[in-house]
Amino acid sequence: MVDTTSLSAAPLPLPDLYARVSHHILPMEWPALAGDIEAILSLKHERNAVILAHNYQTPEIFHTVADIVGDSLALAREAATTDADIIVVAGVHFMAETAKLLNPNKTVLIPDSKAGCSLAESITAEDVRKLRAQHPGVPVVTYVNTSAAVKAESDVCCTSGNAKKVIESLGVSKVIMLPDEFLAQNTAAQIPGVEIITWAGHCEVHERFTAEDIRSVRESYPDVVVLVHPEAPPEVVAEADFAGSTAGMIDFVGQKRPGRVALVTECSMSDNVAVEYPEVEFVRPCNLCPHMKRITLPNIRKALELRQHEVLIDPTLAARARIAVERMLAVR
Ligand code: 13P
Numbered sequence: 001m002v003d004t005t006s007l008s009a010a011p012l013p014l015p016d017l018y019a020r021v022s023h024h025i026l027p028m029e030w031p032a033l034a035g036d037i038e039a040i041l042s043l044k045h046e047r048n049a050v051i052l053a054h055n056y057q058t059p060e061i062f063h064t065v066a067d068i069v070g071d072s073l074a075l076a077r078e079a080a081t082t083d084a085d086i087i088v089v090a091g092v093h094f095m096a097e098t099a100k101l102l103n104p105n106k107t108v109l110i111p112d113s114k115a116g117c118s119l120a121e122s123i124t125a126e127d128v129r130k131l132r133a134q135h136p137g138v139p140v141v142t143y144v145n146t147s148a149a150v151k152a153e154s155d156v157c158c159t160s161g162n163a164k165k166v167i168e169s170l171g172v173s174k175v176i177m178l179p180d181e182f183l184a185q186n187t188a189a190q191i192p193g194v195e196i197i198t199w200a201g202h203c204e205v206h207e208r209f210t211a212e213d214i215r216s217v218r219e220s221y222p223d224v225v226v227l228v229h230p231e232a233p234p235e236v237v238a239e240a241d242f243a244g245s246t247a248g249m250i251d252f253v254g255q256k257r258p259g260r261v262a263l264v265t266e267c268s269m270s271d272n273v274a275v276e277y278p279e280v281e282f283v284r285p286c287n288l289c290p291h292m293k294r295i296t297l298p299n300i301r302k303a304l305e306l307r308q309h310e311v312l313i314d315p316t317l318a319a320r321a322r323i324a325v326e327r328m329l330a331v332r
Pocket residue numbers: 055070071072073117145159160161203231244245246247
């Protein structure tokens with residue numbers, strides 16, 4: 001099973017690493033990648049660095065140089081416990097900021113500082129202050145896909161893996177849930193007793209899937225099991241067999257071992273999970289996240305060589321944002 005610990009042991013020799021990605025990388029392409037991989041492995045060792053990689057990273061990152069892989073929640077949890085001096089986040093900027101919030105005294109690097117997120121872009125700290133003024137006393141639950149400034153205005157964070165639990169932990173009948181409208185609507189459907197005030201932010205990858213896409217996959221493959229990420233619109237989730245975070249989808253495949261599965265999410269997920277489950281056939285309705293794809297082996301190598309691009313957060317703001325993240329991590 002792909003989990004947050006499976007890749008954290010001593011690195012495999014290069015031929016074994018190639019074996020892991022040989023379904024995606026031709027033998028003729030490997031030499032060009034192998035140089036960067038070898039350099040990254042030795043730089044990590046020299047600098048006591050760790051690489052956290054999100055499930056949407058490409059297989060040549062996910063299966064060769066990453067120490068910890070997982071969904072946003074697992075990466076936050078692992079970031080909170082690492083004893084490395086340097087954390088390189090192979091993911092997007094909000095993930096690197098979360099790692100920094102949890103490690104104010106460590107160096108956190110992101111290989112491309114432009115690796116953003118349409119959800120994080122959809123809302124500002126000022127927007128949250130205005131919403132609070134419109135709904136006095138209503139707690140603000142903020143998806144981790146936001147800036148540290150937005151987290152600082154929030155009561156508690158959540159991810160797609162724990163949104164229901166986080167809201168239930170508040171024991172209230174009304175919350176503001178930001179900024180992903182679809183995640184909020186999909187979560188509201190699971191907690192009918194709680195009114196959820198939403199914001200009109202969307203993930204540019206998942207908002208493009210339609211219910212018709214799912215129906216057409218089922219028409220072509222009547223036995224397919226369809227797993228959908230809850231950042232997709234509710235009518236897409238309604239067509240699925242299961243909706244969950246990227247780790248939730250991976251666990252589903254690991255536990256149920258469907259003969260044929262469609263992961264309705266970012267393209268690299270199927271590539272990464274297929275390595276672990278060669279007996280499962282992956283149908284690939286696939287949208288690419290341009291932000292995740294900014295991270296490459298060459299820029300990870302450069303980040304380690306030059307200690308760039310360091311993520312820094314104003315300490316006063318960070319102290320407030322950290323409270324919301326730590327409250328989330330305390331919910332089990
Ligand atoms: P999770 O990995 O937490 O499900 O998040 C998906 C995502 O879109 C992250 O940007």
